[in-house]
Amino acid sequence: MRELLRVAPGGAVDLAAVDPRSTPGLPGQEVTGPQRKEWTRGQVTLIGAELGRRQEMLFADATARQSARPVGAAAGVDGSAGGGEGAAAAGGADRAGVTGGRRVLLVLQAMDCGGKDGTIKRVAGAMNPLGLHVRSFGPPTAEELQHDFLWRIRRALPPPGYVGVFNRSHYEDVLVARVESLVPESIWQARYDEINAFEREQADAGVTMVKVLLHISYAEQGRRLLERLDEPRKHWKYDPSDVDARARWDDYQAAYAEALSRCGTDAAPWYVVPADRKWYRDWAVAHLLRETFDTLDLGYPPAGFDVRRERERLLGSERTS
């Protein structure tokens, strides 16, 4: 799947050539009709359980690296990878040594209604929330605007051992910022290189990024927006500005193509997932994550203590009453 959906580094990207209804790499082609959808959903459940196991190994690995605990730790920690956000991240990276504080970061980008929320619910939802680090990026706040565009991104990175999910990301700064002319061209043009440098730096620090464009068609976006209007329980998801952005569809597609082409690197590859079919989308993203975990060669860490001695201490603690 990674080879199949990946944007070739340095290559031109033609999104119009990718059919949003296609299902590249999906096995079980012998299963057809409505059963195909059900079969694929079943596969997502199976892959999800496997993702949960890998997530635990990643977490265990980071916990073991942090086992040199701070003073006063006696009974204050229970295998948790740590306290406050930045603190945990910094502490972990500090003690990680040569191999870095490993973590996985799924970056999700899409046009409105592209399915980011649904993907998070079904794919990230298969993992233990204790080891997940999900962050959504809206328009920058007044405080965020006082810093460079990567400032809020750095603060939102997952600590070692965690699986992070970015619901939108720093790519908004070369997408909406470009299409809506929120900054001068000289500013957004410089950002592609800045993003590549940042992502290279993160890769060196142990962050394995999986950047995914959920690729939907213009027609499918229209259907989904209409569904939000026709279903009162979905009104909260609708925003009139979504139709304004829809009017600039082609500009957005061009901006996506350039971002994927210029920032699809070996350090942080981009994948294009056809997303008109939700069941395929979930399956493809789950599969990409599993393959990414495979490259990490995870395993449970060895005990950092004398197992026999601990067993004796523990058995000696039994009470008769």
Add this chain to the structure above:
Amino acid sequence: MRELLRVAPGGAVDLAAVDPRSTPGLPGQEVTGPQRKEWTRGQVTLIGAELGRRQEMLFADATARQSARPVGAAAGVDGSAGGGEGAAAAGGADRAGVTGGRRVLLVLQAMDCGGKDGTIKRVAGAMNPLGLHVRSFGPPTAEELQHDFLWRIRRALPPPGYVGVFNRSHYEDVLVARVESLVPESIWQARYDEINAFEREQADAGVTMVKVLLHISYAEQGRRLLERLDEPRKHWKYDPSDVDARARWDDYQAAYAEALSRCGTDAAPWYVVPADRKWYRDWAVAHLLRETFDTLDLGYPPAGFDVRRERERLLGSERTS
């Protein structure tokens, strides 16, 4: 369940009187034997799905309140409750008005092996990770120690619309801090009132707290620690200091009893959940959360736009090619 498991405000707490293997409030007593466990697990799945629906309503409610979007928002947001941590929280509280920026916060405390991680996996895992805000508290870092004990807690509060989960909490500062004499008695004695004032303040700001002690027996802790030693894949969860803390079991039970007695308030009640049986524990916590959602009287917010007009704009955007 809330009435059944709740610590009466102002009352004395006798943890020894609560059987960790009991299953108060569990219906379906006609189902017995091994089937009882399976039946209860099925109920957790059903309640979990309901929790997911309530969580979405809570999220929708906060999103609607935030609908006065900042400049430049055109296409940058997609129903997400917002950007950086503090930013989202502050922004939401700002615009929430009279009813406050509503959110739910599950606080989990337990002795080692009490089942906090498992509860988070099964109960919080039933909700959408996009709207979850899980935070684990370990021993304070050097930075955290430079501030009062509630500083890191305030920074970890869920933004409006989110369901927060605290894996350990500010209660460690009247538990481990007291039993291990990490601070003088005059310091930890003052903290009960400080905690009550803090929790009252949070309740007024829209935070509905559900504080749960997962109550296990001394014998069950011994079994679970042994399991961690005997299973190499669980070694990462074991820490030799856990046996040291076990030696001070009675001191910890006394510290828990006092914390529950002094900080079980109407604004932020404490619940004691018998937790030797994992399936009952998950069921009870899920049930407590569902009942807590019920008190919030949630519903989907009305549209903040003219639905008919938006429908026309959207249909006018259809392309023929």
